[in-house]
Amino acid sequence: MTMAMAPCQHGGKEKCQTGEEFNATSCNRKIIGARWYGRGISAESLKSDYKSPRDLSGHGTHVASTIAGREVQGVSYGGLGMGVAHGGAPRARLGIYKVCWVDEGCPDAAVLAAIDDAIHDRVDVLSLSVGGVGQEYSGTLHAVQRGISVVFAGGNDGPVPQTVTNAVPWVTTVAASTIDRSFPTLISLGNNEKLVGQSLNYNAAMNNSGFQDLVCPGSCEAESLALGNVTGKTVLCYAPAEASWWPPQISLPYAINHTIEAGAKGLIFAQYTANNLDSLTACEGFMPCALVDFEIAHRIFSYWDMADHPVVKVSPAVSVVGNGVLSPRVVSFSSRGPSLLFPGILKPDITAPGVNILAAVRGSYVFYSGTSMACPHVSAVTAMLKSVHPQWSPAMIKSAIVTTASVTDRFGMPIQAEVVSRKLADPFDFGGGHIDPDRAVDPGLVYDVDAREYNKFFNCTLGYLGGCESYYLNLNLPSIAVPDLKDHVMLRRTMTNVGPAESTYHLVVEAPAGIDVSVEPSVINFTQSSSKSATFMVTFTTRQRVQGGYTFGSLTWSDGSTHSVRIPIAVRTVIQDFVADTS
Template sequence: MGMKGISIFLSTVAVLSLGSSSTTSTAKASSDQTSNSSRVYVVYMGSAAPNSLTSTRASLRTDHAHLLTSLLSRKANALVHIYRHGFSGFAARLSEEEARSMARKPGVVSVFPDPLFKLHTTHSWDFLKYQTALEIHSFPDSISDDDDDSTPPHTSVSDTIIGILDTGIWPESESFNDKDIGPIPSRWRGTCMKGPDFTSSNCNRKLIGARFYNSGDLITDNDSPRDLVGHGTHVAGTAAGSVVPGASYYGLAAGTAKGGSPGSRIAMYKVCTAEGCFGSTILAAFDDAIRDGVDVLSLSLGSSSYQPDLTSDPIAIGAFHAVEQGIIVVSSAGNDGPKRETVANFAPWLLTVAASTMDRNFESNVVLGGNKVVKGEGINLSGLQKSPVYPLIYALSAKTADADEPEARNCDRQSLDKNMIKGKIVICDTDVPIYTTDDQIEAVKSLGGIGVIFDRDDDNGIMAETYGAFPATAINLKDAKHIFSYINSTRNPVATILPTETVTKYKPAPTIAYFSSRGPSAATNNILKPDIAAPGVDILAAWPGNDTAVTPAGKEPPKFNVISGTSMACPHVSGIAATVKSQNPTWSPSAIRSAIMTTATQTNNLKATITTDSSSIATPYDYGAGEVTTTGPLQPGLVYETDTIDYLNYLCYYGFDTSKIKTIARTTPNGFACPEDSKADYISNINYPSIAISKFNGNESRNIRRKVTNVAGDGEVVFTATVDTPSGLSVKVIPDKLHFSKNNQKLSYQVVFSSTTSAPKEDMFGSLTWSNGKHKVRSPFVVSI
């Protein structure tokens, strides 16, 4: 098919892809009329046609066009999305047999069922009602105290564009005002799509683009870029919200709201609804974002219960092609912690972010009879008296005769005696995951209870959930013992729950959040993930202005909301990445990632080593290189640039063959071929800012190679290596001094790891730091047995 034929072909199928809200209805109708064996599959065909980003009419590769023609001649309503800008392929409704047939066609890299991804919030642990947010005084975030000057330096006008794949945006929020922002960059090729509740005038010089997508399966809340969930608005405000004085959640966390890069532009790609995010839609947004001209992509979403293979992971696929085009892709690590090997978004071309706490806390204390105060955490606007005058009962004591004990302890409505609950504050256990705090509060309220105290496992970490006007708070099990002792020793126990107060300068901070997913990656232990940690607990940022679900009685809907998750940590790093990009526009995505990782801190505000929520010393499996800093990445001294050949070799070592890699990659070096000896262990040698070695035993040594680029700007400069070596390991750096004669010069070195014991018993953690007296460039390493 020639170029003219391809253009005509595209015009005939465009209505079947992304353009109008009617597409969803058509696809849904098709779904209803299709056999149970038919579902949406993604057909991934690697790189796009060479001129697909620059031509006025996007072109398709010939094999791509032929495959689409064949499909549409058989199934007119099958097509869901076409990918033609950043990469090649499509999503279509196919039977399993048709999918297998597609996979055998020339030019096809992989065919896989359309996966449903989740927003990376804390729903599984029920920490917060909407499972999403964060802020911190010592780090960039969506809100800070008026006297906080720690936000990274920025200009009032910036051409850096942050693309956000999420639930949409609430454009009327003051966080997206375009005051003092200059004209939209001329290179911007995006659009502001219209919907029933969204017009082109909703975009401005701050919010320069807004797209939405029809998934073919999800029809709810999918006909406009407007955010009806809150997650996308919150994320966008955290990453690049404009400066808004006087922000708070009903007076809590009061201060001036601002994103990590307030001068950056925002482009929203609505790929998720409250139901989730389909992989085919995520790929469509990647495809558009690459063509639109974004500089940073921020994804607070990913897999949870499983880790897809690279050939079937839409985030890894889309991000690979975005990085090829010079776009840095920042992603959340997931909320399946604290178990090992739960980290999501493990591809080495992603910058993967874990979640940490900050030095601000929300306390809602319990006062017992005798005025004994028990520390609690939660966000409520309690109207109870401050004196302990309300009867107090443990839910188990109100169990009905035929109820099971666990259900009663966890405040199951059907398991409790209404007469015993009415008018009392109720203590509810939280060890049965099927009961959310919302469920428990509603149960207590329906039975006439006036307040709830949740007791939580100390190891789970306590963080502030938003309870609105209902008096509720959470305490740890250690403190709960004092309450139970009081109840058991008192004939008529009484208590009250105090309204929330904001506590600042809380210590220790940061700690790694309990829910934050941990490394190593289940896919490969030879790349350390996560890469970095950032604030992700109790973050205040912009919120949809009509959300009555989080509005206490008698109050106006909040303009800002407090939520938690690695979803909230991710945009903090996206904002920093945008700031680094604005000051170093020629830096590659890997140079920006390196600058962020090698300047991280491992020290908390007690000047001690950062710990987890359970007070254990945090390791690189918890936080990667450490907690992100705001100014360090602007002057990193040295950077590790992971170039094309590194990523291609990674694919070789991962198991791809040369022909498939040449189909995937937009450009490959002349004569490129996978090394004959390609195995997973060699992944350790791709030029990454951290080092990970797997399957290490006491009878061997491993030689790891790295290359650094001098960006210190000091002309002649010498960096000297120092190693923090764990017990049982010997680490030698060759050479241990790097002499640079000019800026941007590249020099290589080797690190030899050997054991000092015959049988290491546990994984070993350490670090290598290059310093010239002005800059410290730190790389964590992990040697796993």
């Protein structure tokens, strides 16, 4: 699904294309245009889907309501996450462009046709929760050159490095992070021990039987369950040795299906943190399911191993919101940089909420997770910035978002990233950091790019131009990536003052490890009579010649009070080019 937003007063030319289960009245003051792209889709897939803009899977509806849904009171998933729901830009209008189909994905031809139509429709923002590793949509350049901001999901192939997608420099590429909400569930053992897991189990009726027999067949493969006599019992799936080759994102759905088919009445699944709680919606109506880490699972296993008649009870989950939840954290599945195709462009650009996002699907509200859910948060902020600053270019809006992002959590500690174990997040996890809409409205300084400059980048990717390395380094992005530093390199950036006319900015350098960084000038003064733009030069010098890995840093321009304008840096030292970083 891809969609675009346009305010009513923009004078857009949106078309309401009718079809199956979607007539002319389906468009209104919120959905002001809708199109669908079925050319080239197989007859079988068209039979399995609506031949219209209507959304069958729910993915596009979820994304659309996250961007622009109006306020709805008392929204929850079976009582979990209860509260007021609305999109990030609730007064925005939507143009819907259906390009994704059951069993066919999102064909490039359909995406490009939709982008062309969106340009013709004069939309303001394109939000595209589509893509895959190594896939790029260069056609979005035409949209950006017409003043349309383009926001992409960065992909769900993390935590593997070099998996980030949609990495062309003119778009905003979004990673996913957690929010300050969790759903703990009490797990009671027959020896009166109380443990806590995570669950989306809200159906108290499933727990009316109280304690149930506990079995631990180890793996939840169908053969193990058949041998374990699990019918009518709660199953502990505890196989830590399998986690290295059978990650929980893949193994959990299989475990749920196998335990349901085997007639089990409950599931406790052991895993490392994988931010996949929404997978438990598959348990709804069948049995209570909970996730635990290996430490909790071992305690349950030890009780099962020693008890004569082991029993367990999985209670309904509760909602916990606020300071008790460590957040934000970059999620495990969020695709990581550096970009496979464009290592000289630092990606992703930003991270935003993308885990257990509650939004509309087919007349109800459901939790979904993914960079597809993070993307519309950034699209909504982009729309709001366009409304506040209608004269800003897409590059200025992207810069405001990236340079004002937070690199610390709600407690002032550095943001962490989920891998297999947690680590401190770096720019290849979250770009500039976690989005901060309030600060983005007033960034002080921005890094602007004339959209015609991107033509050089496009021609470089086709091999039509020489000197592309220098061009990549000096493209005026709100980030710096140097993937092949052999000795030293100099590059430039230009800032535009969008804050007070009279202001002075001082530079704070966080140098990447093993790299000397010098910047001239290190103080910039803006006055009423001076130019609104200022250029500075950055020199990176390696302290040792080594075929190394990436190290990270930042440049922050601060006026000492309101504005702190930070760009992330990633530098890799090399002795020679094209040496595989593997062993």
